[in-house]
Amino acid sequence: MQAFDAAVRLGSFKEAADALHLTPSAISHRIRNLEKAMGGALFIRAHRSVLITPTGRAFATLTGRAFGELERATAPLAGTEASCRLRLSVSPLFASAWLIPRIASFMTAHPEVELVVENSTRPLDLENESADAAVRVGDGNWPGLVVQHLLDLHATPVATPAIVRRFKLHRAADVVRAPMIHVVSFPLAWPIWLREAGVGTIKARQAIRVDSFEAPLQLAERGAGVAPLFAERERTGMLCRPIGHSNSTGGYWLVHRREERSNMALQAFKRWLLGEFAADA
Numbered sequence: 001m002q003a004f005d006a007a008v009r010l011g012s013f014k015e016a017a018d019a020l021h022l023t024p025s026a027i028s029h030r031i032r033n034l035e036k037a038m039g040g041a042l043f044i045r046a047h048r049s050v051l052i053t054p055t056g057r058a059f060a061t062l063t064g065r066a067f068g069e070l071e072r073a074t075a076p077l078a079g080t081e082a083s084c085r086l087r088l089s090v091s092p093l094f095a096s097a098w099l100i101p102r103i104a105s106f107m108t109a110h111p112e113v114e115l116v117v118e119n120s121t122r123p124l125d126l127e128n129e130s131a132d133a134a135v136r137v138g139d140g141n142w143p144g145l146v147v148q149h150l151l152d153l154h155a156t157p158v159a160t161p162a163i164v165r166r167f168k169l170h171r172a173a174d175v176v177r178a179p180m181i182h183v184v185s186f187p188l189a190w191p192i193w194l195r196e197a198g199v200g201t202i203k204a205r206q207a208i209r210v211d212s213f214e215a216p217l218q219l220a221e222r223g224a225g226v227a228p229l230f231a232e233r234e235r236t237g238m239l240c241r242p243i244g245h246s247n248s249t250g251g252y253w254l255v256h257r258r259e260e261r262s263n264m265a266l267q268a269f270k271r272w273l274l275g276e277f278a279a280d281a
Helices: 002-010 013-020 024-038 054-078 092-109 161-167 172-177 189-196 214-221 258-262 264-280
Strands: 043-046 049-052 085-090 114-119 133-138 146-158 180-183 207-210 227-229 247-256
Touching (some): 002 054, 002 114, 013 024, 085 092, 085 264, 092 114, 092 133, 092 214, 092 264, 146 189, 146 258, 146 264, 180 214, 180 227, 189 247, 214 227, 258 264
Antiparallel strands (some): 043 049, 133 247, 146 247
16 A cells, blocks of 8 residues: 555655665555555556556545645654655655755755655645645645745747747747647646637648657757746756747745744745745746
8 A cells, every 4th residue: 555655645656666765566466465455446557657546646645645744744753854844745846846956945044943855746645745845736726725936927929049040939829840748647738729829730741759748848959859848947948939829827925824834944935935035946
């Protein structure tokens, strides 16, 4: 069940294996044994990805609640060290593109805090998870939870200057000439952008589909095609915005339970986080 819970939280057998210090085959073997015991599939195995089944999603609610309760129940037994531990469940793109490059300054300012950062793409469910807080993309509508707006997100096409020249990307309708890179967890990114840009439902000549928000930017940087941008990545100079139109795709929010207002490590992290965004602005 631990292997299953980690695979659901992290979105892949490989990530679960890294978190539990096992091999991906060991994770797969344990989950298959669990599926045999339950008499049904918990995941659909696809090429280089796994998708949770409805049965698996229902079971994940139970395992998440159980492991979350165990984590919270045992934390006081660890004494002062645990009281300074902050567990964050963070969207992968926010972690890699924003948080990780800056986290050293927080750790320097708060040496008393032990930070645990876990990438997660699963729907937010802090009642059934061990995380103290989460950073997620959304519209801020998480009833019963404390939410803090961090950053607005807008989607716009990005590509290398070479791709722009090769496919003559000047107008919104031009993007379909180039290979269009899609994020499978956000399938409406391109259709919404095309609609908002007044192009309609035209289809690209070629497409690449990946399962994370970071992969499209990596592919675009390597000249594989044009990708929807959700962050200020092109400031590195590797990518450019050939077409000015962008549309809102929500924002990043820091979310936590009301009872975490007394969590001093979380409050320190929130102050640092807002200070960093204020400095950027």
